[in-house]
Amino acid sequence: MxxxxxxxxxxxxxxxxxxxxxxxxxxxxxxxxxxxxxxxxxxxxxxxxxxxxxxxxxxHAQLGWVALMAAVMLLVAGYEVMARQERRFAGIWGYGIGTATMFVSAFAVTVLALTTMVGPSPWWEPQYAIPLLGMLLGNTMTGIALGLDRLTQAVWRERRVIEGRLALGDSWLCATSTMRREAARSGLMPTINAMAAAGVVSLPGMMTGQILAGVAPVEAVKYQILIMFLIAAGTGFGALGAVWLASVRLFDHRSRLRLDRLHPGRR
Amino acid sequence: MERLLDVRRLETEQLGPLDLYLQAGELVQITGASGSGKSLLLRALADLDPSSGTVRLMGRDRERIAPTDWRRQVAYVPAETAWWAETVREHFPAGWQPDQAASWLERFSLPEEALDWEIERLSSGERQRLGLLRAFLNRPRILLLDEPTANLDLENTRRIERAVRSYLAETEAGALWVSHDTLQRGRLGGRVLEIRDRRMVA
Structure with missing residues (x-):
């Protein structure tokens, strides 16, 4: 090399x-x-x-420092998710939903990959842990931001229909099913598109980087496949989780639509 | 005699505290200047907006009734009903009875094919009649009518007035009817309550 x-x-x-x-x-x-x-x-x-x-x-490869770096990356990504919402949740929820779901999905997938698939020693070896987490967070962030934005926009736009359905005795789940499904789908689409186009339309960045660094293309491809699957899983679980949490938050214990829990973002 | 609907110290951010009641079969009209909170009152009663105070339906406390059941029994019908699917029948509540629907179609002067009409092609009069019919299929005990005839011509207005009257007579349900129209007020009759400065004035 x-x-x-x-x-x-x-x-x-x-x-x-x-x-x-x-x-x-x-x-x-x-x-x-x-x-x-x-x-x-x-x-x-x-x-x-x-x-x-x-x-x-x-x-200075120490678990503490790696964890600190990971935490900073997560908090910045959480802020990015919030900043991209046109109608974000008021209070701690605006920041919390995206950050919490990213923490659960991106971190879980990264740790799983490090401990069972890549297997550096120690498992938190920064050379592997940080780039892996970075790629996962970056993609998960996009998926969650898209899913959340799509959900809150749709619910805001369709509030009359939602309340009309509630008034007829529909549950909030039923009244929002189309919107929740579309939001989750739009969170997943970029990843699915990226996987479908990988290698044909575009050479993924990580693979390109490894090839430039002298790694044999077949080795680089294996890493890229691993990463793509991890990203798909992280983004998918993250987007589904975020859309679910957000839709729960949009209704209260009497299944009332609580748009007062949203406020318009910066745009 | 037990009251059908009994509301004590109902309060929301913009309304109340106020009391009101409905007897079985009774139609009560709600008036008040625009912005006085007539719609907010109905929305709070349907539990679409948060409110405090006690609301009892036939002696049962609202908090003890699941929200979906509550809204089936206390039906809110807005001035512009909402539609989301392609045809009329897709908007009917789960478990609706075809013979019931047929009987109401007739009383609303609508043909039986109306169930398969496309929403896009409905006139505002048809929308409101079908919107009310759809609510009737849940067999609600209370109708909360928020200017249901606001955008309609006299013929459609009269049809809706007659249908509501016959629903109340048949089921012993009660209705709160918000209306701006003084002529309609005369036709509907019954008690008239006015909302002024957050409170109820008889």
């Missing part, structure tokens, strides 16, 4: 490409030049920082 190390000059050349693009957008008056540059600078800073953090973590 050999990696060609990149020099500062290599990165500068790549940066020139972005600068050229920024120049072109300026000339075309697309008004994205500024955000393009800010985003590029953020990429550099954030990735350098995370590189340093990971290096330190690898050098």
């Amino acid at each position: 050999s990696v060609i190390s990149l020099s500062a000059l290599d990165l500068t050349l790549a940066a020139l490409l972005v600068l050229a693009l920024a120049g072109l957008t300026l000339w075309a008056r697309l008004a994205v030049g500024r955000s393009l540059l800010i985003a590029s600078v953020r990429t550099v800073l954030q990735l350098l920082l995370v590189g340093l953090v990971l290096q330190t973590l690898f050098d």
